[in-house]
Amino acid sequence: MNKWFAGTMAFLFISAANAADFPVTIDSCGTPVTFTQAPKRAVIHDLNMSEMAFALGLQDRIVGLTGITGWYKMTPEFKHHMGSIPELAPKYPSLE
Template identity: 40%
Template sequence: VRNCGQEVTYDGAPSKVVTNDTGITEMMFALGLADRMAGYVIAGDNKGTDVSTSPWKADFERLPKLAEKINKEVVQGAGADMVFAGWGYGFSESTGFTPDVLEEQGIATYLLTETCRNGVGKQRGVMPPLEALYTDLRNLGAIFGVSARAEELIAGYQRQVAGAEELVRG
């Protein structure tokens, strides 16, 4: 798949993914991939957070919350074969937790498209937000062999957006 402007190849579908952030984790759940996860990392105690009101609350409760801050040790401790995070959503040069560091340890990464750097310093954003969401769903669908589910989700979201635009137009 193409991720942040680079062609990335995965050796089969990952089976022990660690995610960082509620929205990233929910993307995996929406695609039906909870069984491919080792756990998730989210700041806070989950009470009164987006997790408690998430449509995927049961998935959050079933999987282990690994930590409140992602780092190399958390990922290694979970036996992760892939980390799904983003720049500013876990990955950071200042903490030393980067895709390159994980790659050196044989751990694959997938970067949230909305956090891809656009080539101007460390600025993020290479496409409009909804296009970034659809790109991530398609890429994850390809990586995990659930492309049909990804396309169903995208079509549903596109219908919702079209409906909202219609309401705005009156």
């Protein structure tokens, strides 16, 4: 779960950066992870991470959401921002 969170956070912070700011290395649960370029696609987990991505206008880079309808009732505004982005799992994502 922590890797999903770290990946999501990295995507949100890195996606707004210039190409000149790469490579960048972040700490993910004690393991360094290096990004050579901004992620082009991401799966976002949880409502608050999704709302941050929407606020940053990153819908075109989101290929899926998880952890929304299994825990929360979506507002009309959230549904609008979600558009056609699929929810891949209502709660926690799995490898299935």
